[in-house]
Amino acid sequence: MNRKSLGLIALTLSLVLTGAGCKKKIGAVAPPAPPHKVEIAPKVEAPKLSRPTISSFTAEPSAIEKGNSSTLKWSVKDATKVTITPGVGEVTAMDGSRAVFPGSTTTYRLVAEGAGGTAESSATVTVSDPPPPPVVAPAKVKEDFTTLVSRELADVTFDYDKSDINENGRSVLTRNSDKLKAILADYPSNMLTIEGHCDERGSAEYNLGLGDRRALAAKDFLQQLGLGADRLRTVSYGKERPQCTDATEDCYQKNRRAHFSGN
Amino acid sequence: MKKKLLITLGVCALVGWAQESDFVGKLTGGVRPVIAVPDLRGSGGAQALMSVFNSTLYADLETSGSFKMAPKSNYPIQVPQRPQDFQKPAENAQPTGLWLTGWANPPVSANYLTFGYAAESNGQFVLYGWLYNVKQPDLTNAQMIGKTYLGSLNDVGARKVAHEFAADILKLFGVEGLYGSKIFFVSTRSGTKEIWSMDYDGQNEKQVTVYKTITTMPSVAPDGSRLAFTSYLSGLPQIIVHSAETNRILPFFNQQASMNSNLSFAPDGKRVIYSSSVGGYPNLYGADLNGGNIKRLTSGRFIDVEAKINPKTGSDVMFISGRGGPQQLYRMSIEGTDVERMSTGEGQVSNPSWHPNGAYVAFSWTMGFQPGNFNVFIMDVADRKFVQLTHGAGRNENPSWAPDGRHIAFASNRSGRMQIYSMLADGTQVRQLTSAGRNEMPVWSK
Numbered sequence: 118m119n120r121k122s123l124g125l126i127a128l129t130l131s132l133v134l135t136g137a138g139c140k141k142k143i144g145a146v147a148p149p150a151p152p153h154k155v156e157i158a159p160k161v162e163a164p165k166l167s168r169p170t171i172s173s174f175t176a177e178p179s180a181i182e183k184g185n186s187s188t189l190k191w192s193v194k195d196a197t198k199v200t201i202t203p204g205v206g207e208v209t210a211m212d213g214s215r216a217v218f219p220g221s222t223t224t225y226r227l228v229a230e231g232a233g234g235t236a237e238s239s240a241t242v243t244v245s246d247p248p249p250p251p252v253v254a255p256a257k258v259k260e261d262f263t264t265l266v267s268r269e270l271a272d273v274t275f276d277y278d279k280s281d282i283n284e285n286g287r288s289v290l291t292r293n294s295d296k297l298k299a300i301l302a303d304y305p306s307n308m309l310t311i312e313g314h315c316d317e318r319g320s321a322e323y324n325l326g327l328g329d330r331r332a333l334a335a336k337d338f339l340q341q342l343g344l345g346a347d348r349l350r351t352v353s354y355g356k357e358r359p360q361c362t363d364a365t366e367d368c369y370q371k372n373r374r375a376h377f378s379g380n
Numbered sequence: 381m382k383k384k385l386l387i388t389l390g391v392c393a394l395v396g397w398a399q400e401s402d403f404v405g406k407l408t409g410g411v412r413p414v415i416a417v418p419d420l421r422g423s424g425g426a427q428a429l430m431s432v433f434n435s436t437l438y439a440d441l442e443t444s445g446s447f448k449m450a451p452k453s454n455y456p457i458q459v460p461q462r463p464q465d466f467q468k469p470a471e472n473a474q475p476t477g478l479w480l481t482g483w484a485n486p487p488v489s490a491n492y493l494t495f496g497y498a499a500e501s502n503g504q505f506v507l508y509g510w511l512y513n514v515k516q517p518d519l520t521n522a523q524m525i526g527k528t529y530l531g532s533l534n535d536v537g538a539r540k541v542a543h544e545f546a547a548d549i550l551k552l553f554g555v556e557g558l559y560g561s562k563i564f565f566v567s568t569r570s571g572t573k574e575i576w577s578m579d580y581d582g583q584n585e586k587q588v589t590v591y592k593t594i595t596t597m598p599s600v601a602p603d604g605s606r607l608a609f610t611s612y613l614s615g616l617p618q619i620i621v622h623s624a625e626t627n628r629i630l631p632f633f634n635q636q637a638s639m640n641s642n643l644s645f646a647p648d649g650k651r652v653i654y655s656s657s658v659g660g661y662p663n664l665y666g667a668d669l670n671g672g673n674i675k676r677l678t679s680g681r682f683i684d685v686e687a688k689i690n691p692k693t694g695s696d697v698m699f700i701s702g703r704g705g706p707q708q709l710y711r712m713s714i715e716g717t718d719v720e721r722m723s724t725g726e727g728q729v730s731n732p733s734w735h736p737n738g739a740y741v742a743f744s745w746t747m748g749f750q751p752g753n754f755n756v757f758i759m760d761v762a763d764r765k766f767v768q769l770t771h772g773a774g775r776n777e778n779p780s781w782a783p784d785g786r787h788i789a790f791a792s793n794r795s796g797r798m799q800i801y802s803m804l805a806d807g808t809q810v811r812q813l814t815s816a817g818r819n820e821m822p823v824w825s826k
Contacts, residue, residue: 319707320686320707322642322685322730323730325662326639326685329638
């Protein structure tokens with residue numbers, strides 16, 4: 118606070134105090150009497166107690182997009198206290214401005230209080246949402262081939278001790294082949310591995326042969342659907358890598374499968 | 381020899397399989413003499429090793445199947461430690477353990493007695509061992525063995541000495557002991573399936589392969605010189621051959637196929653047979669020891685695996701095929717001709733193993749049980765009569781004949797996890813040999 122404003126506060130204070138002492142004289146202001154005649158007259162000349170006036174209170178601009186600012190400007194006279202709500206509070210300048218950042222449409226009220234009463238004015242800032250940013254296509258990050266294969270390609274299941282493709286296997290392989298054509302086109306240097314697996318009931322030795330047949334049957338079917346044999350290889354795991362080990366038909370069925378791997 | 385074979389398979393099924401067929405009796409020795417094997421004592425540093433020694437000697441004699449073991453609870457209180465401990469009792473006196481009749485008469489009723497003692501001598505474990513025929517009227521002709529055995533002064537030495545003493549006893553009864561024979565098998569204990577070996581009694585387990593990938597289905601040449609197995613070392617199941625002596629890898633040419641497996645060695649040491657999917661279906665191929673000079677033996681839209689060449693004749697082959705439906709046992713000539721089904725067509729059959737004499741075959745079969753619940757059977761190849769040796773639910777697989785032709789190693793999950801067991805060829809004397817990790821596919825080698 119500078120010296121000037123301190124002086125202003127002192128003056129305002131003295132005016133208020135003086136004014137309080139002279140309440141009765143409001144509205145009937147006598148002309149100054151000669152000093153020697155009027156002993157009761159205040160020694161200091163009383164200020165003119167006029168009602169505050171707001172000559173202007175504006176928001177520029179009055180319409181903004183969310184996130185931008187508007188500037189409140191005001192010009193007030195004869196006020197002792199100027200308050201702007203919401204969000205600004207008391208201001209000291211009679212002629213001032215203040216930038217505001219309303220998040221939504223807001224009506225600002227300016228209240229000027231003075232010895233002669235109060236005055237109010239309002240200014241509205243209309244806030245609109247900015248248009249959404251343009252849709253930017255995400256940068257194409259190439260997914261890991263192994264992950265893609267394991268997510269997109271379903272297992273083909275087989276009947277007990279069988280390696281021919283059943284009804285369900287045909288539909289799974291048909292769906293897989295469409296996806297595979299796209300995947301293999303996107304990844305021209307990768308090979309797809311078809312693993313043959315068996316349930317635990319047959320002997321390990323026989324199941325190694327059965328798993329080989331299952332993987333090959335799935336490969337043959339995919340070739341009939343137009344996939345190139347040079348991109349497909351097969352491996353039998355027999356019953357060496359079961360995905361479950363319960364002695365239930367549910368688990369047996371899960372393990373009788375051709376599984377697709379990007380490894 | 382007159383055979384009292386079971387009359388029909390139907391009768392077999394009715395009476396169950398406990399009834400022994402004569403060929404099993406022949407294999408396991410028929411009538412067995414009774415032997416008494418009291419615990420021997422040791423002095424000095426040998427003392428602490430006697431429990432290892434005594435249990436090894438007892439187990440060797442018991443599992444040989446050559447003897448009936450006299451129950452220990454019937455033994456006399458006094459036991460001789462040296463020949464001079466025998467004292468002929470006075471006329472009409474009650475015989476004690478210090479005379480032949482003390483063992484030959486009831487309740488022991490033994491034919492033979494082992495006795496002796498062990499001592500520490502020059503830092504070694506020394507056994508003074510005797511075998512007496514206690515049915516003899518006096519000591520003149522009673523002694524059959526009186527011998528000193530030396531071993532290192534530790535468990536290994538005590539075990540070795542016990543094995544040697546037992547082997548000497550068995551030799552007298554025409555039984556080739558198993559001491560020195562080895563069992564190759566597959567174990568998961570290192571994290572992946574690898575080939576391991578152990579002594580015939582489960583001692584001295586050693587890791588043979590360190591390929592750190594699925595390595596399984598071992599087989600051994602009849603002369604014990606080569607070990608073959610199937611490994612995913614290349615990413616695909618392919619055959620690898622090692623020298624059994626040096627454990628070095630030997631050259632073997634695998635056909636360009638997604639699967640080459642189950643190699644079997646011919647007794648001539650020149651040819652092998654294995655299963656390959658090179659033609660689209662796993663069929664059987666013959667080849668030289670190094671994989672060259674390939675000859676296709678079977679051909680068809682079915683699975684042929686586990687070829688086993690007759691170790692005696694080298695001229696016929698047992699194998700497992702799915703050509704007629706569920707996997708069954710078949711036989712063919714070494715040229716791939718004269719294919720005939722050996723099993724009845726019921727259930728699933730796997731894991732054929734030839735008896736060293738080439739006349740019998742052991743295999744596993746689900747007959748009478750749910751798919752997957754295999755039991756061990758043996759068959760007289762000449763007339764296809766068979767006998768069931770294990771009778772549990774669960775899996776009993778991969779029987780493999782011991783070189784003595786009297787024992788069979790097999791894998792079973794009877795205790796929860798797959799472990800390796802040995803038994804006498806009549807299904808008795810079952811003994812668990814492994815316990816660490818999961819263990820399977822034993823192959824008994826010389």
